[in-house]
Every structure is written in C-alpha cells, then in structure tokens.
Amino acid sequence: MSITTIFDNYSHDKNLRTGWGFSCLVEVGEKKILFDTGADGKVLLDNMKKMDLNPGIIDSVFLSHDHWDHTGGLPVFLDKNERAKVYFLKSFSEDLKSDIKNRENELLELEKFGMIDERVYTTGEIEHTVPEQAMVIDTSKGLIVITGCAHPGVVEITEKVKENLPKEIFLVLGGFHLLDKKNPQIDSVISALEDLGVQKVAPCHCSGVGALELFKKRYGENFIENGVGKVISF
Ligand SMILES: [Zn+2]
Numbered sequence: 001m002s003i004t005t006i007f008d009n010y011s012h013d014k015n016l017r018t019g020w021g022f023s024c025l026v027e028v029g030e031k032k033i034l035f036d037t038g039a040d041g042k043v044l045l046d047n048m049k050k051m052d053l054n055p056g057i058i059d060s061v062f063l064s065h066d067h068w069d070h071t072g073g074l075p076v077f078l079d080k081n082e083r084a085k086v087y088f089l090k091s092f093s094e095d096l097k098s099d100i101k102n103r104e105n106e107l108l109e110l111e112k113f114g115m116i117d118e119r120v121y122t123t124g125e126i127e128h129t130v131p132e133q134a135m136v137i138d139t140s141k142g143l144i145v146i147t148g149c150a151h152p153g154v155v156e157i158t159e160k161v162k163e164n165l166p167k168e169i170f171l172v173l174g175g176f177h178l179l180d181k182k183n184p185q186i187d188s189v190i191s192a193l194e195d196l197g198v199q200k201v202a203p204c205h206c207s208g209v210g211a212l213e214l215f216k217k218r219y220g221e222n223f224i225e226n227g228v229g230k231v232i233s234f
C-alpha cells in the first residue's frame with residue numbers, strides 16, 4: 001500500500017506546485033482512493049500529471065470536511081473522472097452536494113464509523129463546529145489514520161479510532177490543525193498521541209511550523225517529513 005501527497009502547502013518535490021490545502025492518494029491493494037482534493041483542481045491535476053498519476057483510474061474520493069481547501073479541487077477532478085464514487089458527510093452543505101448530484105458519479109453519505117472498502121474505514125462524522133471524518137487503513141504494521149484538518153482535534157480523532165478498532169496505531173498523517181497553539185499545548189498533544197501508542201507521525205498542511213518542529217524533536221526518526229510529492233509505501 002502507499003500514500004502519495006498530491007496537494008499541500010509544504011513541498012517535498014520542488015518540481016510540483018504547492019497551495020493551501022491537502023490531498024493525498026491512498027492505494028490499498030487494487031483500490032485507489034483520493035483523500036480530499038486541495039483548494040485548486042488545476043494544481044491538483046497538474047501535480048498528478050507530473051507524478052504520472054492518471055485521474056481517470058481513481059475509484060473513489062473521500063472528503064474529510066466541507067472546507068474549500070479540501071473540496072475546491074473536486075469539480076475539476078470529477079470533470080476527468082465520471083466513475084469515482086464520492087464519500088462525504090451527511091452534514092456537508094447543500095451547495096457542495098448539489099454540484100456532485102448533477103454528475104454521473106455515485107454519492108455516498110457517511111455518518112458512522114464503518115468500513116468503506118477492504119481494509120479502509122471512516123471514523124464517521126466527528127462532531128465539532130466543523131464536522132469531520134478521518135480515514136483509517138488497517139495494515140500489517142498497524143492502523144494508519146489520515147486527517148484533513150483535524151478540526152475536532154487530532155487526539156480526539158485518534159481516540160475515536162482506538163474505540164472502534166482496538167489495534168496498534170502505526171501512523172497518523174495529514175493536517176493536525178495546531179497552527180494557532182502555543183508550545184505547551186502542542187507538547188501535551190504530542191504526549192497524548194504517544195500515550196495512545198502512535199508510532200509514527202507525518203503532519204503537514206495546517207499543522208503549523210512550530211508543531212512540526214516539536215513533533216520532529218520528540219518523534220525523532222519516527223517523524224516523517226510530509227509535503228507535495230512525498231510517497232510513503234509499505
Ligand atoms: Zn478545515
């Protein structure tokens with residue numbers, strides 16, 4: 001399996017374009033799932049082209065939450081893929097839903113923790129002023145949790161995963177939304193993740209520069225530098 005960061009505000013490969021937002025491609029077995037779409041579909045497709053990823057072969061799109069920097073690339077992507085299923089939360093805005101409903105693509109409303117594909121789960125809707133879902137992949141090394149912005153809290157999301165799938169957590173990857181937090185608060189988030197047994201972290205997007213430094217310091221070799229073009233594979 002592999003996870004490829006296609007859209008992010010941090011750069012890993014200088015040949016690719018950055019932008020505010022997040023998107024990654026999750027490949028599990030034969031399945032290809034696009035997690036979020038970034039803010040700009042042109043940048044998303046441009047990066048995919050440079051990485052030799054054909055948008056037409058993606059099976060489904062998983063939207064973590066209804067923010068433009070995660071859903072903005074969706075229309076341009078769906079123009080290139082009429083068969084991908086779109087997984088979203090029931091609470092998403094009617095504007096976003098109606099744009100998808102006018103297309104051939106199948107729309108799947110998610111609400112509760114559950115399996116969406118072989119070895120792939122949604123946390124279901126986690127309540128917050130910005131409701132959000134995270135993706136969980138059950139691998140031989142343990143669970144991988146992918147967050148969009150982690151508005152409900154990266155610790156709260158990880159706790160929900162543990163409640164529903166009591167297995168070791170190998171990696172938490174994505175936006176951790178700590179950019180407005182002070183160091184002592186970030187430190188307590190890191191401690192909570194360590195207590196939950198999170199083995200590796202790959203924060204990006206809205207995690208914040210200060211948080212990246214602290215995570216790097218405390219996680220050491222288990223800190224994975226993430227950004228556009230990063231490929232993590234097992
Ligand atoms: Zn957000």
Ligand SMILES: [Zn+2]
Nearest residue numbers: 021069149206
């Ligand atoms: Zn975001």
